[in-house]
Amino acid sequence: MKKDxxxxxxxxxxxxxxxxxxxxxxxxxLALPNFxxxxxxxxxxxxxxxxVVLLQGGHPIAYFCEKLHGAVLNYPTYxxxxxxxxxxxxxxxxxxxxx
Numbered sequence: 759m760k761k762d763x764x765x766x767x768x769x770x771x772x773x774x775x776x777x778x779x780x781x782x783x784x785x786x787x788l789a790l791p792n793f794x795x796x797x798x799x800x801x802x803x804x805x806x807x808x809x810v811v812l813l814q815g816g817h818p819i820a821y822f823c824e825k826l827h828g829a830v831l832n833y834p835t836y837x838x839x840x841x842x843x844x845x846x847x848x849x850x851x852x853x854x855x856x857x
Contacts, residue, residue, distance in 0.1 A: 810845070
């Protein structure tokens, strides 16, 4: 991006650009739950939010994310992840109560 540097757009750049354009328009495919199998939860927390994925056999069933506010913002990371776990249990208790 300097003044005297030529701009070079190669096939590699074009493929990456086309892939970037299609990714936001394709929704992730969620699987239907099978209540005879076990469910898995993957929790994550950052400085401002929490996120949880409900999985079954490695396939996502549902997603949940929430922005943190109030005193929870001051919690250490491991307590934020515990908060994410508790919120996931509250949110998906109808899936998890049988397992």
